[in-house]
Amino acid sequence: MSHLVALSAALGPDATLISDSDITASYSRDHAPFAVSAPPFAVLLAKNAQEISKALIFANENKIPVVTRGAGSGLSGGANSDAQSLVISLEKMNRILSLDAANQIARVQAGVINIDLDTAAKEHGLAYLPDPASREWSTLGGNAATNAGGMCCVKYGVTTAHVRALQVVLATGEIIELGSATKKSVTTYDLVHLFVGSEGTLGIITELTLNLEIRPAPPATLIATFPSVTKAAAAAAVLLKYRPSMLEIVDQTTLKAVQAWHPLGFEVAGSVLLMQLDENHSLCEAALETCKKFDLIDGVYSDDPADAADLIRVRKLAYPALERMGATLLDDVALPITKIAEFVEKVEALSRETNLVIGIFGHAGDGNMHPTIVHDHGDTAAADRAKQAFARIVEIAQSLGGTASGEHGIGSIKQGFVANEISPKVAALQREVKKTFDPNGILNPGKKI
Amino acid sequence: MSHLVALSAALGPDATLISDSDITASYSRDHAPFAVSAPPFAVLLAKNAQEISKALIFANENKIPVVTRGAGSGLSGGANSDAQSLVISLEKMNRILSLDAANQIARVQAGVINIDLDTAAKEHGLAYLPDPASREWSTLGGNAATNAGGMCCVKYGVTTAHVRALQVVLATGEIIELGSATKKSVTTYDLVHLFVGSEGTLGIITELTLNLEIRPAPPATLIATFPSVTKAAAAAAVLLKYRPSMLEIVDQTTLKAVQAWHPLGFEVAGSVLLMQLDENHSLCEAALETCKKFDLIDGVYSDDPADAADLIRVRKLAYPALERMGATLLDDVALPITKIAEFVEKVEALSRETNLVIGIFGHAGDGNMHPTIVHDHGDTAAADRAKQAFARIVEIAQSLGGTASGEHGIGSIKQGFVANEISPKVAALQREVKKTFDPNGILNPGKKI
Ligand SMILES: Cc1cc2nc3c(=O)[nH]c(=O)nc-3n(C[C@H](O)[C@H](O)[C@H](O)COP(=O)(O)OP(=O)(O)OC[C@H]3O[C@@H](n4cnc5c(N)ncnc54)[C@H](O)[C@@H]3O)c2cc1C
Numbered sequence: 060m061s062h063l064v065a066l067s068a069a070l071g072p073d074a075t076l077i078s079d080s081d082i083t084a085s086y087s088r089d090h091a092p093f094a095v096s097a098p099p100f101a102v103l104l105a106k107n108a109q110e111i112s113k114a115l116i117f118a119n120e121n122k123i124p125v126v127t128r129g130a131g132s133g134l135s136g137g138a139n140s141d142a143q144s145l146v147i148s149l150e151k152m153n154r155i156l157s158l159d160a161a162n163q164i165a166r167v168q169a170g171v172i173n174i175d176l177d178t179a180a181k182e183h184g185l186a187y188l189p190d191p192a193s194r195e196w197s198t199l200g201g202n203a204a205t206n207a208g209g210m211c212c213v214k215y216g217v218t219t220a221h222v223r224a225l226q227v228v229l230a231t232g233e234i235i236e237l238g239s240a241t242k243k244s245v246t247t248y249d250l251v252h253l254f255v256g257s258e259g260t261l262g263i264i265t266e267l268t269l270n271l272e273i274r275p276a277p278p279a280t281l282i283a284t285f286p287s288v289t290k291a292a293a294a295a296a297v298l299l300k301y302r303p304s305m306l307e308i309v310d311q312t313t314l315k316a317v318q319a320w321h322p323l324g325f326e327v328a329g330s331v332l333l334m335q336l337d338e339n340h341s342l343c344e345a346a347l348e349t350c351k352k353f354d355l356i357d358g359v360y361s362d363d364p365a366d367a368a369d370l371i372r373v374r375k376l377a378y379p380a381l382e383r384m385g386a387t388l389l390d391d392v393a394l395p396i397t398k399i400a401e402f403v404e405k406v407e408a409l410s411r412e413t414n415l416v417i418g419i420f421g422h423a424g425d426g427n428m429h430p431t432i433v434h435d436h437g438d439t440a441a442a443d444r445a446k447q448a449f450a451r452i453v454e455i456a457q458s459l460g461g462t463a464s465g466e467h468g469i470g471s472i473k474q475g476f477v478a479n480e481i482s483p484k485v486a487a488l489q490r491e492v493k494k495t496f497d498p499n500g501i502l503n504p505g506k507k508i
Numbered sequence: 509m510s511h512l513v514a515l516s517a518a519l520g521p522d523a524t525l526i527s528d529s530d531i532t533a534s535y536s537r538d539h540a541p542f543a544v545s546a547p548p549f550a551v552l553l554a555k556n557a558q559e560i561s562k563a564l565i566f567a568n569e570n571k572i573p574v575v576t577r578g579a580g581s582g583l584s585g586g587a588n589s590d591a592q593s594l595v596i597s598l599e600k601m602n603r604i605l606s607l608d609a610a611n612q613i614a615r616v617q618a619g620v621i622n623i624d625l626d627t628a629a630k631e632h633g634l635a636y637l638p639d640p641a642s643r644e645w646s647t648l649g650g651n652a653a654t655n656a657g658g659m660c661c662v663k664y665g666v667t668t669a670h671v672r673a674l675q676v677v678l679a680t681g682e683i684i685e686l687g688s689a690t691k692k693s694v695t696t697y698d699l700v701h702l703f704v705g706s707e708g709t710l711g712i713i714t715e716l717t718l719n720l721e722i723r724p725a726p727p728a729t730l731i732a733t734f735p736s737v738t739k740a741a742a743a744a745a746v747l748l749k750y751r752p753s754m755l756e757i758v759d760q761t762t763l764k765a766v767q768a769w770h771p772l773g774f775e776v777a778g779s780v781l782l783m784q785l786d787e788n789h790s791l792c793e794a795a796l797e798t799c800k801k802f803d804l805i806d807g808v809y810s811d812d813p814a815d816a817a818d819l820i821r822v823r824k825l826a827y828p829a830l831e832r833m834g835a836t837l838l839d840d841v842a843l844p845i846t847k848i849a850e851f852v853e854k855v856e857a858l859s860r861e862t863n864l865v866i867g868i869f870g871h872a873g874d875g876n877m878h879p880t881i882v883h884d885h886g887d888t889a890a891a892d893r894a895k896q897a898f899a900r901i902v903e904i905a906q907s908l909g910g911t912a913s914g915e916h917g918i919g920s921i922k923q924g925f926v927a928n929e930i931s932p933k934v935a936a937l938q939r940e941v942k943k944t945f946d947p948n949g950i951l952n953p954g955k956k957i
């Protein structure tokens with residue numbers, strides 16, 4: 060009996076198990092350009108944890124690799140399958156199970172789209188704060204599995220800071236509850252946050268209890284241009300003292316790409332900083348004074364929400380503007396904030412050396428940078444150079460005390476860099492932890508560790 | 509050869525290994541009143557990780573229980589030893605290794621006292637925020653091992669939110685580095701936060717990389733009296749909308765205890781709320797208006813720092829005032845904030861039923877309550893009733909969706925309650941995680957899990 064037939068029998072007639080290769084192909088990969096993938100033998104559009112449990116018991120017995128999928132918006136090949144895999148998609152498990160405004164928590168199924176929770180919270184004066192740029196289509200389960208960041212995380216922390224409790228289906232099929240719905244608890248080991256960022260390798264997250272916060276006031280937005288990234292980055296380190304709810308940087312290459320598409324409304328400079336303050340709007344003037352110490356070219360601020368959208372458009376368009384120019388490879392590294400300038404200079408040198416366009420932007424306040432390599436579609440030599448540059452960028456970051464991934468994860472494209480940051484003993488501990496939760500290694504094999 | 513002689517030989521002449529029973533006795537227990545303990549056979553006042561590594565290799569080979577000790581300020585018997593144990597004290601490892609103001613991080617040895625780091629940070633306009641009431645003598649290693657909370661954690665999060673990286677000595681003697689000094693990283697599994705709250709059972713923390721934050725402005729402080737805890741707790745849930753940097757509750761029993769010692773400066777009421785706002789002082793008036801909806805008896809606020817100290821004195825004196833009345837048993841549970849009132853009513857009923865004084869105060873904004881049972885010193889019947897009441901309080905919290913410990917840990921006094929909150933499978937996973945890090949079970953056996 061083929062796996063497909065046997066799995067279908069194990070799941071029963073109510074399960075939505077897809078094997079049509081036209082459809083399975085669309086579940087075979089995420090948004091990482093050069094990660095390998097092949098259509099899985101089947102896709103389960105799971106309806107509930109019980110169904111996932113049945114599928115995992117079957118997969119575990121038959122040693123079938125299982126790839127969990129949220130929205131497939133990942134940028135590290137984490138949700139990529141091969142031909143032997145079963146993909147389990149959480150997209151149908153998209154119900155907000157409860158929203159307890161007084162206790163500021165929500166219980167959601169893992170397939171709920173990030174923005175849908177925030178929209179529901181808004182009605183109560185609350186917010187779900189972690190705001191990846193993909194929040195309009197990425198899932199809360201995927202956000203937790205990657206520990207997604209976003210623009211306001213400089214002030215409010217990345218996903219992990221907002222997760223209280225999880226329901227998880229283990230590789231062996233047990234459905235377990237981890238954590239506590241209370242704001243504080245030290246009753247058990249912290250297994251909840253072990254699952255956050257585990258990229259589908261330790262278990263399948265089926266439900267999450269998430270923090271909702273008092274909805275911040277509409278922010279004041281400040282935009283400032285500088286002659287160089289060096290100056291802008293130095294200013295950013297000092298601007299942290301205003302406790303910004305956003306602090307982003309964009310380099311000249313990226314500014315030009317945006318300008319070529321949509322007029323910026325200001326002169327292209329060496330670099331731009333964008334800052335938002337959701338409390339103490341009145342500090343904008345002081346912040347602008349601070350910028351002057353770093354050769355500020357020009358700066359404006361406004362607390363009109365319409366202006367804000369206008370001012371931050373350059374950051375929102377950064378990646379799509381680069382994508383318009385050709386094939387892109389988006390990197391993701393994190394550094395000490397004081398090393399951003401040196402990092403950018405080295406990446407600029409790499410750009411000249413390899414004759415590749417590399418636009419750089421990122422979450423300056425978190426030291427989390429996204430150099431994006433652009434080359435002509437179909438130019439395979441350039442594509443090879445781009446892959447090499449992608450690796451060099453990670454190594455540059457590591458040489459400056461940085462880390463291989465700030466928020467996109469290791470997935471299937473960055474395992475080669477992990478050993479530069481951890482000892483063999485820590486690597487062995489990771490493998491042992493993996494084995495504790497997934498003894499047969501069926502969950503997302505070849506990813507993360 | 510006795511263990512002592514062999515260990516001393518293994519450590520070499522530079523090690524400070526104490527076996528004088530007068531001294532070892534003072535290292536045998538923390539501040540939990542009824543937890544069992546006995547002087548250990550030796551105490552190592554460790555100087556560095558290498559020395560700890562040697563001691564652990566010896567202990568692991570000879571299956572000697574090892575109890576790690578910070579300041580011994582714990583309230584759950586977590587640092588208690590028995591006669592077979594080696595106690596390793598970190599008190600001499602008290603150096604701040606580096607303070608990087610621009611990147612807002614510090615690297616410290618685990619024996620650094622919490623307040624010493626904050627004092628050093630203050631010079632740079634920064635703060636180490638987690639503020640357990642024991643911060644003037646408890647260690648940062650102990651704070652991490654218990655995931656300590658404090659008054660300002662309602663806004664800034666408990667210890668775990670402030671830990672980026674750790675150096676740990678494993679039971680088998682390896683010295684490992686976990687985490688990244690960068691603000692964001694998803695390069696590995698999150699083993700750092702697995703160690704936070706692990707109460708000395710997974711490894712010995714020797715160094716920590718901690719977040720420093722922009723030092724908050726001096727707060728405005730508001731004090732409000734209510735006819736009952738029910739009303740005060742209901743008000744607290746609503747006051748969260750002002751994003752307080754402190755939100756504490758004190759019940760009538762505790763108010764009377766304080767009043768009997770130091771005049772309160774206001775009428776003893778059913779309950780008191782204390783709130784601080786470190787941003788937007790101007791919201792105090794609105795907060796007071798909010799309180800009126802909950803039968804406010806009286807309320808004042810001030811943003812004069814001298815007044816602040818005066819206003820919050822009642823909370824600072826809560827525990828010592830109860831201690832003056834007799835022997836105390838301080839409990840620590842966390843609840844959904846909307847359940848505080850019901851919890852307090854049930855604990856008050858328990859107080860009447862058992863004829864025990866139970867003062868209740870706590871971190872209302874976090875739902876973290878500290879009912880404190882008072883009985884006459886030397887009254888063994890009352891002491892027994894107190895122990896039973898201590899257990900009943902935990903069960904009441906759990907029955908309301910709460911958890912056995914909010915911040916003091918499980919230690920050696922609360923293991924009996926953990927099974928009410930987790931399934932046998934999760935308990936088994938905890939044991940397996942423990943085994944991965946401590947195969948022979950030498951680290952703090954009989955604690956936490
Ligand atoms: C245009 C664009 C902008 C982006 N902006 C950001 C950004 O600002 N910040 C940021 O951090 N990321 C960003 N990303 C990356 C991506 O959106 C995030 O990683 C997101 O969290 C992935 O969610 P997803 O539901 O799409 O997960 P997927 O891509 O489907 O999966 C991601 C990983 O999580 C695992 N996984 C998914 N669901 C579960 C589950 N329920 N249980 C266990 N494992 C699971 C998968 O196996 C995979 O390893 C962006 C991506 C794009 C394309």
Ligand SMILES: Cc1cc2nc3c(=O)[nH]c(=O)nc-3n(C[C@H](O)[C@H](O)[C@H](O)COP(=O)(O)OP(=O)(O)OC[C@H]3O[C@@H](n4cnc5c(N)ncnc54)[C@H](O)[C@@H]3O)c2cc1C
Nearest residue numbers: 578579580581582586641642647649650653656657708713
């Ligand atoms: C008056 C008073 C007020 C208090 N107020 C608070 C409060 O507001 N909030 C709060 O959370 N707690 C409070 N506590 C409890 C206590 O101070 C905290 O738990 C504190 O974090 C313990 O730190 P310590 O250095 O004294 O650790 P210890 O008591 O020595 O040890 C605590 C636990 O951590 C382990 N441990 C210690 N150091 C290490 C290390 N380096 N590596 C691995 N494991 C280690 C020990 O084995 C033990 O299990 C209070 C205690 C008292 C007496």
